[in-house]
Amino acid sequence: MAPGAGHSGIKQQIPLKIAMTAMKFTSTFSALFIATLVLLTSCDFERVGPYEDDDRTYGLSNFDRLDMGSAFDITVQEGSNFSVEARGNRRDLDDLDIYTSNGTLHAKYRNHRNRRYDMRLTITMPTLRGVDFSGASRSEVSGFQGLREFDIKLTGASRAVFDVDANRTNIDLSGASDLDLKGASGILKGELSGASKLEAFDYPVDEAELDLSGASTARVRVVKRLDVTASGASSVRYRGAPELRSRLSGSSTVRQD
Incomplete structure (x- = not known):
């Protein structure tokens, strides 16, 4: 093995792990954002509207x-x-x-x-x-x-x-x-x-x-x-x-x- 080859492989893996972690975080954040949006949208359907006495x-x-x-x-x-x-x-x-x-x-x-x-x-x-x-x-x-x-x-x-x-x-x-x-x-x-x-x-x-x-x-x-x-x-x-x-x-x- 050429000198420094092992260290080079490790260096290549580190950015890959960071990228994968970032992708997981982004995916989780997106899911939470969508869930929050759905909840807020549902709340909109719960609006009672103006009071109409009857x-x-x-x-x-x-x-x-x-x-x-x-x-x-x-x-x-x-x-x-x-x-x-x-x-x-x-x-x-x-x-x-x-x-x-x-x-x-x-x-x-x-x-x-x-x-x-x-x-x-x-x-x-x-x-x-x-x-x-x-x-x-x-x-x-x-x-x-x-x-x-x-x-x-x-x-x-x-x-x-x-x-x-x-x-x-x-x-x-x-x-x-x-x-x-x-x-x-x-x-x-x-x-x-x-x-x-x-x-x-x-x-x-x-x-x-x-x-x-x-x-x-x-x-x-x-x-x-x-x-x-x-x-x-x-x-x-x-x-x-x-x-x-x-x-x-x-x-x-x-x-x-």
């Missing part, structure tokens, strides 16, 4: 339960006749599906979109047995008295204020949902998870049974008996002088307010 009235009746989500702003009130109204952007109203099934009024969008204007639903009904609100909905329910049993389910960071009277109230809160209760009940049974919150100092009950997990909190007013199971740094604060039974774990607490 309202719709739905001739629906004979329901005593509600099942709604999609970040709706919901107002429910007691009245002798049924009434269902929606107000929002015209394009969103065109995509809104409101119907009844087995005594339940459902409201949802037909198509998934990341961006929408606020949708306000106003519902009047003679009686109410239960609600299932989800998807970061905001709701206010009032005027219902003398209910035998009332079910409340909130999921997906939903927020609600309820003013009702019932013999028995069943609550299921999850996904960082918040419930503010006013009125009164004989028995309150509640399950809270995922950093959910129950505010019920203005909702006196005779008996309460609570099961909390995932750093959830409850504030209740109880007269006779309070049964608490709590885990995952959850907390219960109560007013009144009930007989207390508690099973606590994971730094959870129960304390009289």
